[in-house]
C-alpha cells in the first residue's frame with residue numbers, strides 16, 4: 001500500500017480514537033445537555049473519518065481487482081447514458097448540467113462494469129472541476145475501428161506539468177481525494193487495448209478522451225452477442 005494512503009488512513013483512524021476517547025471521558029458534570037451535545041459532535045467527527053477510510057479502502061479494492069474482461073456487445077450511447085445517470089445527483093448538487101451527445105446506433109464490445117467505472121471516474125472529476133451553471137459534455141462516437149468517449153468541462157484546466165502525473169496512482173490536488181480515479185480509468189481502458197488522452201487549455205477547461213477498439217483482442221466466436 002502506498003505510504004501516502006497508509007498515512008491518510010492512520011490519520012483518520014487516529015482522529016476516530018481521539019473523538020471516541022473524548023466521549024468516554026465525558027462525565028456530564030453539571031450540564032448534561034451540553035455533554036450530550038458535545039458527544040454528538042464527537043460522534044459526527046467519527047462518522048466523517050470513517051467515511052474517509054471507507055472511500056480509500058473501496059478505491060484500493062477496485063484497483064487491486066483482477067483485470068479479466070467480461071466482454072459483451074453494447075450500444076455505446078446506452079452505456080454512456082447509464083454513466084450520466086449515475087452522476088446526475090452530484091451534478092445537480094453543484095448546479096452543473098450534463099449533456100450527452102453522439103449517434104445512438106454504434107455498438108462497442110466492452111466490459112460494461114469496468115468501462116462504466118472508467119467513464120464515471122473521469123466524469124466525476126469534470127463535475128468537481130466545473131463552475132456552477134456550466135455544462136459538462138459527454139460525447140460518444142466511432143471512427144476507423146475505434147470508439148471515442150470525450151468528456152469536456154469548463155473548469156480551470158490542467159497545468160501542463162501535471163498532464164502525465166494526474167494518471168499516476170495517488171496523485172491528487174484535492175483535500176478529500178485519493179488520487180486513484182484516473183489511475184483506475186487508465187488501467188481499465190488499457191485493459192481493453194485502449195488509451196486515455198487529455199487536452200487542456202488552462203483557464204478554459206479540459207477534455208479527456210477514452211479511445212477504445214470497437215472489437216478488442218480476445219473477442220472471438222462463441223461469446224454472447226449483446227446484453
Ligand SMILES: Nc1ncnc2c1ncn2[C@@H]1O[C@H](COP(=O)(O)OP(=O)(O)OP(=O)(O)O)[C@@H](O)[C@H]1O
Nearest residue numbers: 125126129157166172173174177178179180181182
Ligand atoms: N477535469 C479536470 N479538471 C481539472 N483537474 C483535473 C480534472 N480531472 C482530474 N484533475 C486533476 O487530476 C487529479 C487526479 O484525479 P483523480 O481522479 O485521479 O484523483 P482525485 O479526483 O484527486 O481523487 P479521487 O480518488 O477521489 O478520484 C485531481 O486531483 C485534479 O488535480
Ligand SMILES: [Mg+2]
Nearest residue numbers: 121125181182
Ligand atoms: Mg477523481
